[in-house]
Amino acid sequence: MIIDGLLSALSLGALFWTLVGTASGVIVGAIPGLGGGMLMALALPLTFAMSPLNAILLLIGIHVGSVSGGLISATLLKMPGTPSSVMTTFDGFPMARNGAPERALGLGMGSSLIGGLLAGLALAFLAPPLSVWALKIGPWELAALILMALVLVAAIAQGSMIKGLFSAVLGVIAALPGLAESDGQLRYTFDIPEMSAGFRLLPVLLGVFVISQLLQEVERTRLKDKAQRIALGQSSFPKLTEWRRHIGNLLRSSAIGTFVGILPGVGASISSMVAYGIARTFSRTPNKFGTGHDEGVVASEAANNANVGGAMIPLITLGIPGAPVDAILLGAMIMHKIQPGPLLFTTNGTLVWAMIAAYLIANVMMFALMIGSYRQLSKIISIPTHYLVPIVFVFCVIGSFSIGNRLFDVWVMMGFGVLGFVLNKAKVPLGPFVIGFVLASPFEAELRTALQLSDGSLLAIIDHPIALSFVAVAVLMFVAPLLRRKSSLESNEQKGEGA
Amino acid sequence: MIRKPDTASLIVLALGLTVGSGLLYGAQFIQPPIFDPVGSAALPQACAVALIALALGEFLAQFSKQHPDTGVSKDTVEGFDLITATVAILMIAYIGLMQLGLGFEAATLSFVMAAIPVIGRSFRLLAIAVIIAALLAFGAAWLFSTIFFVDLPKI
Numbered sequence: 001m002i003i004d005g006l007l008s009a010l011s012l013g014a015l016f017w018t019l020v021g022t023a024s025g026v027i028v029g030a031i032p033g034l035g036g037g038m039l040m041a042l043a044l045p046l047t048f049a050m051s052p053l054n055a056i057l058l059l060i061g062i063h064v065g066s067v068s069g070g071l072i073s074a075t076l077l078k079m080p081g082t083p084s085s086v087m088t089t090f091d092g093f094p095m096a097r098n099g100a101p102e103r104a105l106g107l108g109m110g111s112s113l114i115g116g117l118l119a120g121l122a123l124a125f126l127a128p129p130l131s132v133w134a135l136k137i138g139p140w141e142l143a144a145l146i147l148m149a150l151v152l153v154a155a156i157a158q159g160s161m162i163k164g165l166f167s168a169v170l171g172v173i174a175a176l177p178g179l180a181e182s183d184g185q186l187r188y189t190f191d192i193p194e195m196s197a198g199f200r201l202l203p204v205l206l207g208v209f210v211i212s213q214l215l216q217e218v219e220r221t222r223l224k225d226k227a228q229r230i231a232l233g234q235s236s237f238p239k240l241t242e243w244r245r246h247i248g249n250l251l252r253s254s255a256i257g258t259f260v261g262i263l264p265g266v267g268a269s270i271s272s273m274v275a276y277g278i279a280r281t282f283s284r285t286p287n288k289f290g291t292g293h294d295e296g297v298v299a300s301e302a303a304n305n306a307n308v309g310g311a312m313i314p315l316i317t318l319g320i321p322g323a324p325v326d327a328i329l330l331g332a333m334i335m336h337k338i339q340p341g342p343l344l345f346t347t348n349g350t351l352v353w354a355m356i357a358a359y360l361i362a363n364v365m366m367f368a369l370m371i372g373s374y375r376q377l378s379k380i381i382s383i384p385t386h387y388l389v390p391i392v393f394v395f396c397v398i399g400s401f402s403i404g405n406r407l408f409d410v411w412v413m414m415g416f417g418v419l420g421f422v423l424n425k426a427k428v429p430l431g432p433f434v435i436g437f438v439l440a441s442p443f444e445a446e447l448r449t450a451l452q453l454s455d456g457s458l459l460a461i462i463d464h465p466i467a468l469s470f471v472a473v474a475v476l477m478f479v480a481p482l483l484r485r486k487s488s489l490e491s492n493e494q495k496g497e498g499a
Numbered sequence: 500m501i502r503k504p505d506t507a508s509l510i511v512l513a514l515g516l517t518v519g520s521g522l523l524y525g526a527q528f529i530q531p532p533i534f535d536p537v538g539s540a541a542l543p544q545a546c547a548v549a550l551i552a553l554a555l556g557e558f559l560a561q562f563s564k565q566h567p568d569t570g571v572s573k574d575t576v577e578g579f580d581l582i583t584a585t586v587a588i589l590m591i592a593y594i595g596l597m598q599l600g601l602g603f604e605a606a607t608l609s610f611v612m613a614a615i616p617v618i619g620r621s622f623r624l625l626a627i628a629v630i631i632a633a634l635l636a637f638g639a640a641w642l643f644s645t646i647f648f649v650d651l652p653k654i
Contacts, residue, residue, distance in 0.1 A: 045649070049648065160557065160560070162553055162556050162557045162560060163511065163557060165549075165553050166511060166515065166550065166553040166554060166557065169546050169549050169550045169553060170514075170518070170550065172542070172546055173518060173522060173543070173546050173547075173550065176522075176542065176543050176546070180539040182535060182539065183532070183533060183534070183535065183538075183539055185529060185530055185539040187525070187529055187539055187540075187543065188522075188525050188543070211590075215583055215586065215587060218580070218582060218583045218586050218618055219580045219582075219583045221582075221618065221620075384619065385618060386614075386615050386616075386618035386619030386620075386624065387615065387627075387631065389586070389614065389618055390610065390611045390614040390615055390618070390631075390635075391611075391631070391635060393590060393593075393610075393614075394607055394610070394611065394635055394639060395639075397593070397594065397597075398639060398643055398649065398651065401649075401651065401652065402643070402649040402650075402651075405650050407594065407597060407598050407652065410594050410597075411594060411598075414590060414591060414594055417590075418587065421587075422510060422514075425507070425510065426506075426507040426508075426510040426511050426514075427507050428507075428511060440542075444542050447537075447542075448535050448537050451535065451536050451537050452535045452536065455536060456536025456537065
């Protein structure tokens with residue numbers, strides 16, 4: 001099965017689509033404001049005519065490419081192409097401004113490659129045993145795991161945890177209309193025939209991810225016009241021997257990125273922040289961080305690329321997306337009749353191994369593409385928003401329309417786009433919304449099955465220690481920030497009284 | 500000092516109360532469970548209660564985020580940009596035109612020609628906008644209908 005998977009990933013068609021995905025991912029990732037999630041959502045309708053393997057490999061390529069492409073604009077414009085490159089701006093941009101842009105890009109590209117490859121190895125070694133373990137868990141455990149994932153996503157999302165949870169619940173609610181899977185009841189269809197199937201995944205994703213982002217970009221246009229690009233040709237890439245002193249940082253940051261990626265809901269931006277912070281703690285020269293230090297770029301880029309591989313572990317083995325972008329990958333798999341989860345290794349082992357191999361190949365392709373075309377990419381990042389927004393919107397309309405040949409889906413996309421824009425204005429994170437939307441249906445199905453088995457008693461969870469531990473983690477994640485906030489308020493009051 | 504609720508929390512509260520109460524109202528019309536103990540109304544009801552509670556929680560929590568002297572919250576929402584609102588209206592109009600029976604090509608041509616100068620805040624972009632609009636409208640229509648076999652809205 002492993003050999004078959006490798007051969008599938010190495011076939012000419014598969015390599016072609018992985019290359020197309022990686023190249024387009026790198027380009028889109030490099031353009032500030034356009035992310036991998038946006039491109040993946042846009043590419044989804046185009047994959048309908050493709051084989052499931054090629055479709056998934058294209059999307060994996062986009063995912064890997066976009067995370068890496070962000071480092072170009074982060075380094076040359078001080079504008080992270082993707083949120084995961086935020087930490088790269090701290091040292092990449094000062095290094096470039098100090099006359100070493102090639103060095104900053106070289107460090108970033110090399111670290112991205114190593115982080116990605118190490119996470120790919122972790123994926124290959126951890127996914128099979130985890131899927132065997134996952135086979136032993138039942139509906140209680142799965143429902144509790146999804147609940148934990150939702151709380152975790154909300155708790156770690158940027159801004160307030162309450163808003164994160166609000167967003168996750170709103171996402172679950174958006175998935176409610178239509179036919180309830182468990183008993184075939186129609187809910188919230190408002191007598192609109194198109195609503196009987198509920199809101200389709202693609203229009204919702206395009207709306208929340210792309211349309212809201214486009215509207216934000218229009219608002220940011222003035223800011224973006226002020227950005228100045230740093231000219232290339234001032235320095236050279238770091239020499240191979242120089243990498244020796246970064247081995248520890250690379251291994252540690254890749255491990256952090258992979259581990260953080262495995263945790264449901266924690267995106268690549270968090271992993272690069274954690275890796276950056278730890279690299280600074282372990283560094284002999286922590287005061288150089290933020291001024292154009294090699295170690296900062298290495299930590300950030302190794303971790304954010306490793307996160308992609310780490311996040312694929314729960315996606316493949318449990319069917320739980322690690323981050324919103326993985327939710328799109330999950331949606332694509334479901335659309336192509338591939339059900340991620342514990343049985344995937346048994347039912348579609350060749351595809352899983354092909355995915356793992358393609359992930360590794362995509363990382364190598366990403367490195368080669370970026371090394372070979374970073375000069376051209378540095379020009380692409382300056383495409384004005386006034387051309388990008390209308391063009392991307394037209395493709396969104398085509399994408400939404402094409403899934404069912406009906407304008408209803410286009411209206412749904414627009415509606416969710418406006419909702420996403422308003423939520424963003426209210427500083428409500430959108431990641432939990434998408435994960436809530438994707439996980440609502442399996443959560444309800446598993447919970448109802450579990451309750452059927454226990455005659456409707458929630459207390460039956462006591463007989464399921466694994467499920468109980470997942471719920472305990474969820475409760476802890478919810479309560480801990482509240483307690484921390486309460487104690488900080490109390491200490492502030494005491495300080496006030498003391499003064 | 501009088502503490503004012505910030506706009507972000509008001510949006511969350513309004514959305515939470517509207518969606519939550521709507522869900523609770525709609526749950527009454529869902530058939531009671533037949534063969535499972537929970538039924539299809541349980542999750543919507545639970546979500547509605549959670550949403551309302553979270554919206555209220557956020558509304559009350561904002562006061563602790565406010566600056567003690569100025570009463571200004573860090574979650575204050577910036578005003579809506581006129582250009583963004585115009586672009587959103589153009590997007591809606593574009594879909595509306597197709598809904599009214601205008602074909603993909605004509606609607607796309609109109610939308611792109613209008614949107615580029617508006618977003619770029621310059622009517623000098625109109626010439627380039629016409630070229631891009633024509634390429635996109637006729638090129639995309641040809642590409643999707645001939646290569647990808649995707650039907651686009653027709654007149």
